[in-house]
Amino acid sequence: MESLPIPQIFIQNLTDKSLENRKSAVRLIEKSVRDLVESRNDNVSGSVKKIIDFFVNDFINSNQINLKKAGLLALAAVSLGLISDEGIAARLIANVVAPVITCMKDPEPKVRSAACESLYNIIKALREISLLQFNEIFDALVVVHADLEEEVRKAAQSIDRLLKDVVSEASTSSKYFDVARFIPLLCDRMKALNPIIKHMLISWLNVLDSIPNINIIRYLPSFLEQLFLLIEDSNRDIKHSADGCLQEFLKEFKENRSERNEGPIIDILVRICSRRMTSFTKFNALFWLHDILKLFLDEFLASENTQRQANDYFGKFGDILEAILTCLADSEEEIRKAALKCNDLLLRLLSAVSGEPEVDFVKIVEILRKVISDNKPASLDAALTWMKHFLKNYPSKVLPLMKDVVENLIEILQDSDEAVTQKVVEVLGCVSQFEKNYDVVIEKMMSVFSSNKNLLNSKSHVIIKKLCTLIDHRMVFMTFAQKIIASDLREADVITSVINTLDYLLLTDKDLVVLRSVLKDVGHPDNRVLFETLFQAWALNPVSSITLCFLSSQYELAYKIIIDFANQEVEVETLVQVAKLVQLIDSPIFTFLRLNLLESEKHPYLLKCLYGLLMILPQGKAFSALKNRIKIIPNPPEHLSETTSAETRGEVQRLFNLYLETQNKSKRKKISQFSP
Numbered sequence: 001m002e003s004l005p006i007p008q009i010f011i012q013n014l015t016d017k018s019l020e021n022r023k024s025a026v027r028l029i030e031k032s033v034r035d036l037v038e039s040r041n042d043n044v045s046g047s048v049k050k051i052i053d054f055f056v057n058d059f060i061n062s063n064q065i066n067l068k069k070a071g072l073l074a075l076a077a078v079s080l081g082l083i084s085d086e087g088i089a090a091r092l093i094a095n096v097v098a099p100v101i102t103c104m105k106d107p108e109p110k111v112r113s114a115a116c117e118s119l120y121n122i123i124k125a126l127r128e129i130s131l132l133q134f135n136e137i138f139d140a141l142v143v144v145h146a147d148l149e150e151e152v153r154k155a156a157q158s159i160d161r162l163l164k165d166v167v168s169e170a171s172t173s174s175k176y177f178d179v180a181r182f183i184p185l186l187c188d189r190m191k192a193l194n195p196i197i198k199h200m201l202i203s204w205l206n207v208l209d210s211i212p213n214i215n216i217i218r219y220l221p222s223f224l225e226q227l228f229l230l231i232e233d234s235n236r237d238i239k240h241s242a243d244g245c246l247q248e249f250l251k252e253f254k255e256n257r258s259e260r261n262e263g264p265i266i267d268i269l270v271r272i273c274s275r276r277m278t279s280f281t282k283f284n285a286l287f288w289l290h291d292i293l294k295l296f297l298d299e300f301l302a303s304e305n306t307q308r309q310a311n312d313y314f315g316k317f318g319d320i321l322e323a324i325l326t327c328l329a330d331s332e333e334e335i336r337k338a339a340l341k342c343n344d345l346l347l348r349l350l351s352a353v354s355g356e357p358e359v360d361f362v363k364i365v366e367i368l369r370k371v372i373s374d375n376k377p378a379s380l381d382a383a384l385t386w387m388k389h390f391l392k393n394y395p396s397k398v399l400p401l402m403k404d405v406v407e408n409l410i411e412i413l414q415d416s417d418e419a420v421t422q423k424v425v426e427v428l429g430c431v432s433q434f435e436k437n438y439d440v441v442i443e444k445m446m447s448v449f450s451s452n453k454n455l456l457n458s459k460s461h462v463i464i465k466k467l468c469t470l471i472d473h474r475m476v477f478m479t480f481a482q483k484i485i486a487s488d489l490r491e492a493d494v495i496t497s498v499i500n501t502l503d504y505l506l507l508t509d510k511d512l513v514v515l516r517s518v519l520k521d522v523g524h525p526d527n528r529v530l531f532e533t534l535f536q537a538w539a540l541n542p543v544s545s546i547t548l549c550f551l552s553s554q555y556e557l558a559y560k561i562i563i564d565f566a567n568q569e570v571e572v573e574t575l576v577q578v579a580k581l582v583q584l585i586d587s588p589i590f591t592f593l594r595l596n597l598l599e600s601e602k603h604p605y606l607l608k609c610l611y612g613l614l615m616i617l618p619q620g621k622a623f624s625a626l627k628n629r630i631k632i633i634p635n636p637p638e639h640l641s642e643t644t645s646a647e648t649r650g651e652v653q654r655l656f657n658l659y660l661e662t663q664n665k666s667k668r669k670k671i672s673q674f675s676p
Contacts, residue, residue, distance in 0.1 A: 033081025116155030221264035429470025481537035555605035562612035579622035
């Protein structure tokens with residue numbers, strides 16, 4: 001103690017009740033340190049450190065409150081004495097600040113208050129040099145901001161204002177303030193629960209943003225997620241302040257092209273969109289995502305030199321798409337609308353890329369499969385659009401991954417409305433354009449029809465009709481027929497319904513005019529194959545078989561089927577089908593058939609068919625219509641002679657035998673199902 005350049009009396013005055021005596025002691029300590037610093041003697045730093053250590057050990061580390069307060073006064077006085085030599089001050093700042101920070105955590109409020117006052121004076125004295133201990137000071141300041149004592153909180157607020165002024169005076173070129181070191185601490189403390197601390201932290205973001213020489217956008221990925229979480233806060237002022245920060249940072253982000261780092265930002269936005277957050281937070285995240293995508297799209301379209309950057313975006317494509325689709329399924333309409341805008345931008349961005357984008361197709365298809373499986377209307381619609389886009393533009397990448405997706409697509413047909421049904425079938429049509437997938441699609445479809453009779457009865461015509469508009473309708477009918485032929489007829493009612501649907505479309509759909517023309521010309525080998533394949537499938541249903549024969553002018557074969565009705569127990573459903581066939585004879589599609597009646601001698605079996613149908617029908621509207629049709633045939637021959645060749649009759653008999661075989665097989669299946 002004798003080695004200290006401070007008289008004992010002044011040291012004692014530090015604890016004196018008299019304010020003047022305490023001030024006098026502070027002035028002497030300040031002067032003693034200043035004289036020591038200005039003496040330029042060897043080991044000045046060591047000498048000053050001894051003074052600091054003395055006050056720390058004998059005063060601050062004491063259990064007595066008055067001694068601690070006195071020590072805090074002394075350390076503030078020491079800092080004033082260090083002003084004249086920046087180098088020494090920089091070397092000793094940690095020794096001065098550390099014990100003060102320790103006292104800011106003291107259980108005694110008076111000590112904490114005195115520590116805040118001491119720290120304020122130290123920062124005020126040393127200004128920028130104190131920033132060497134910025135993180136330590138800031139961390140302590142966060143704690144006392146939420147102190148239970150109002151006096152301590154007010155003192156902390158004073159330090160906070162002073163520290164902001166000092167930081168604002170400094171710059172990133174300052175050797176004392178390290179913003180890169182500060183940001184991680186700030187981000188960590190943004191997790192605090194206390195609203196006072198949250199306000200303080202947001203204010204520091206604003207301060208850093210206001211300093212021209214600090215480019216806050218460079219550090220945006222570090223704190224953006226925590227800032228988004230702050231707008232979840234129940235405190236209205238905190239939410240408003242955080243939202244204001246977000247708006248300003250987005251504006252600066254778009255303006256500051258050189259410092260933008262989109263990758264981590266997109267990762268943050270994706271996480272927020274995928275979490276359970278308030279609609280306000282999600283909306284803000286989608287707003288950011290939209291503007292970032294729009295910004296990049298505009299830049300991409302304006303320059304061909306951003307292809308590499310595009311690939312950087314596409315590395316996160318699956319994550320972005322998943323987040324958008326998640327928001328499209330949100331219960332809030334505002335969120336769905338914002339997500340839809342993002343979805344449209346993402347689709348435009350993908351469409352703008354020439355060649356094949358570097359995206360993870362496996363991940364994307366799995367994401368779309370899950371959304372399709374969830375079957376939520378808004379996200380489902382977007383997922384189907386994406387699936388269609390990928391199938392059309394990148395078939396080699398997507399088609400090998402479609403097996404499970406096809407099953408999900410067909411499953412949702414069971415509960416979907418007509419608009420969704422149309423879109424689902426469009427996707428299935430894209431899959432079916434490739435032969436090896438087409439067979440799988442029809443097989444799965446037949447399986448679903450079998451398990452869901454309601455879907456079969458209500459939507460099969462819509463589904464098959466749409467398929468015919470998307471791919472070769474000849475292939476559609478041929479494949480369905482082959483599946484029917486290959487079936488074991490256990491589900492005869494299902495197969496009959498499918499046949500009825502195909503038959504109805506064939507006779508009524510204006511888009512199938514080419515297929516009808518093909519079936520009218522069965523003399524061509526390829527057309528003959530189609531006819532025989534359809535006939536073999538249609539043979540399960542007598543009336544459909546007759547209809548097909550009429551369309552193909554195979555009147556003799558039709559007549560044999562009609563005559564075979566004598567060997568069957570004609571059910572009401574069959575009579576209804578015959579009545580519908582009679583109505584169809586008067587339709588434009590069968591104009592050629594009606595004209596053939598003018599040459600009965602050339603088509604004797606046609607007239608026999610009509611008479612046969614007339615004999616089957618009970619008297620009613622259909623009976624009368626057909627009877628009237630036959631009456632107007634001019635000069636019908638009294639005797640209808642067979643005019644076909646032996647070869648033709650042999651071919652007719654072969655097909656008729658095939659028909660009988662199918663009918664008998666169906667009967668045996670029905671009998672076996674009812675057998676014990």
